[in-house]
Amino acid sequence: MRKVLALSVVVLFMAGCVPPKRFNDLKTTQDRCETERQELLNKNRTLVAENDELKADLESISKKYAQLKSDTIDLGADMRLTRLKQKELDKRNRELLDRLQDAKSKGSEENRKLVDILRDTQEDLLKREDRLRELEKQMNAKEKRLADLEEALKAREARVQELENIIAEKDAAVRALKDRITNALLGFKDKGLTVEQKNGKIYVSLEAKLLFPSGSTTVNTEGKKALIDLSTVIKDEKDITILVEGHTDTDPFNGGGAIKDNWDLSVMRATSVVKIMTSEGKMNQNMLTAAGRGEHVPVAPNNTAEGKAKNRRIEIILTPNLDKLFEIINE
16 A cells, blocks of 8 residues: 555654654644544445345335235236136137027017026126136236346345355455464563454454554564564465554553654554555555554543553454455346
8 A cells, every 4th residue: 555655764763753744744743544444434334224125125125025925926826717708608608599499489588687687698708708807917017017026036046145255255265364363472461462354344452552662663572573473473364454553551651752752652652553554564565554542532431540451452453355345236
């Protein structure tokens, strides 16, 4: 990423004396990193909302499909009953024609009555035939609609399944990567380092005491080892982005030089970690972004020494690439 390349220019900060212009450039880069981080969070929320909407659409189509199928069954029953009545009318019509033929020799009055009955029967038969044709027309329309809904249902099911498969694949890959990171960093488990998976991401949290002397931005020997071990595990990952965030407690910063407050301290510490991971950990600079959050994202209350120690930390956040999911959603 270009922002990481820009941040790498800030090497002189670690010496404790940085020209104001370079420091201002770093602050600008930090603001841009925060904006991109918020955009990523918004994309993640959009993905969840789109997936929920797809599932709701699928449920709605399924209900319509079931209702249409029920209507089609009812219509088919109505057609069968109409055909049965038509057969009965045909039979009755034939019987009347036979009776008419037999009655020709029995007088005109009876003949007239039979003719009237025959006419009524034939009119009823024509109406039944018209009704049958209308029912057949409706049946054809229902069957076409049913076929269209079946296709739409299959397409939605396939799309939802594709999304769920990709999400499951990403989750499995994240879990496997988290396990590899945990195993690689077991030696630092009780020294202020934790590895956690949440919200589809991996959070590697390193308390400041593992990495830095008090008030310093220079990574110590043990901290370097932890960062190099972590870099060895993740440097060949292709489908992740890595955000390195610096955090502080609420105690005001009392140092001098270019670092004026906790914002500056958190940015400089994150930058120092990125430099170790790229220079000694051999990671691709384009994979990493450094950002500072100051004292504004605590994980514990700042009213105890223990809470403050937890808040003084570096968080390395590994986020899987979600481009495939957004491509499917936008199709």
